[in-house]
Amino acid sequence: MRLKHSLFTRRQFLNGLLGGWLGVLAGLFLYPVLKFIFPPEREPEQVLLPLADYGSLEAGAIKNFAWGRKPGMLKKTAGGELIAFVSVCTHLDCNVAYLPDKKKFFCACHEGWYDENGVNIGGPPPKPLRRLAVTTEGENLVIKPEGAA
Amino acid sequence: MNIKGAVRATWAWLDDRLGVRTVTDFLKHKPIPRNRHTPWMYTGSLVLVFFGIQVLTGIMLAFYYRPTLEEANKSIGEIMTKVPLGWIIRSVHSWSATFMIAIVFIHLLGIWVLKSYRKPREMTWMSGVLLLVFTLAFGFTGYLLPWDALSLAATKVGTDIPRSIPLIGAWGTRFLRGGEDISGDTLSRFFSFHVSVLPLCLLAALALHVYLIQKLGMSLPVGADEEAEARRAIPFWPNFVYREAIVWLVFAGVLVTIAVFLPPTLGKAADLMAPAPEGIKPEWYFLFLFQTLKVFPAKILFITGDTVAVLLILLAAALFFFLPLLDNKPAGRKGKIITILAFLLVVYAVAMSIWSLQTPSKPEADKIVPAPQNIKESTAIYVFLGGIWLSVAVLTYLLRLKIKETDRLLHVGYFSSDRR
Ligand code: HEM
């Protein structure tokens, strides 16, 4: 049945409504499912490292710490400055090692190399290691994402 | 009523309700072509045999395996050292995975060079590619479960690969990992994929695949003389099944023997913070992809090298999936270029794999190396292996007699009496 000026029949209208409503319902179910499957990101806002343990690094030496679930490395440069990296390869996410005798970071997964400042110099890594900001506050070193004040 | 009558009556009762005879009749009439390409046709059912073994041994392993950060590595260690014969069950699961994947590769290769995917069998090919994908996914998810340094590094790289895909990739990585990084949640998730999601997916694709094979029948080689082929063909049941059974038996024997003598080892529990171990490699079936990622330069023009590599790999996979639509020539054309392409692909994969093996991997110092627990057990294993091979030999001999017998019956037209 079709009214005089109608664009579609009663049956099309009804089927469309039924199908559309089923789609909405499916979406309603899908939303919480997706929410459940993708948990929220968890990056630490900051990590505190006691100066007593980490302040006494020798120039050129490295000390590991945990940046959330990722490994981090604290390094004292030849100039005596403290710098920090997320020691995770920028290629495909493997944890890198620091080789003190070569003064380089090495990723064993696809043989990626970074120099002592974390700049990519060989192999597949496309970017330097991610740097973290280091400041001192009282008894602690404070490690924060770069750019976060 | 005597026993024979009772059996017959029960059978008739069941057949009335289930329609068993429709199926058996169908199989008795399903012709299997007999020509120099017939050996390829053993590969499909062989994959099925190995999948069956995976299901059985997988369920057994899941009785003792515990998928948590603290317990995963420990529980596999216990399977290998404490659970009676656990090391053999794990070894069979691990080796049968290798066999299954290898034979899926060979199966698809055979269909490719024979062009059996051409009309009307396009969707049979596509469901076959899905089966390959699910099988590889089984291997990938299973590899993490032992939770040692190697499996962690392989999973880190593997789950980071989607991230290189623009726009949607990061979601893929988070979906696989259950977060930004690998954690205990990744392990639970992979276990759930491995033992419930993938079996369901694989069975669904398998159902479609097998249905299509029955519906469309076996393909004939390019340019075959149909009448001559029809005269030479043998019925699936019983003539062909007896032949296949020999292949199954021999492979089952080989599998168990290798599993006993070359069981997989187990490294120390993975440390999420430790650097990746030197000389890491994925399982053999991912080596060529691994090496491809390794040799791609960091930057190509403005784009990151691995984005290019991953997009190229995805494109290749899509072309592979849609092969029947690209090569949609009539079934009679030879398709030499397509054959050469298959050949080049194999050469590429083999060459890249060999190349990637040039980097020596450092053997790990303290890992669990499985072995029989005592003299009694190792003696029993030799007796068991002897029994298996004796049975394989005897059964092969008997099956050959049955093949001769059924072929003679076929020849004199004994089976054609019930031909419709
Ligand atoms: C329903 C079927 C299956 C179940 C219930 C199952 C279960 C399991 C379990 C519990 C483990 C952990 C034990 C261990 O790592 O030794 C495992 C490992 C593994 N599975 Fe499966 N599995 C199934 C099918 C498959 C299939 C079809 C494949 C491959 C084609 C496969 C490949 C693997 C691999 C490669 C490992 C790691 C082996 C090792 O290093 O020990 N699985 N599976």
Ligand code: FES
């Ligand atoms: S993950 Fe570091 S080089 Fe590939």
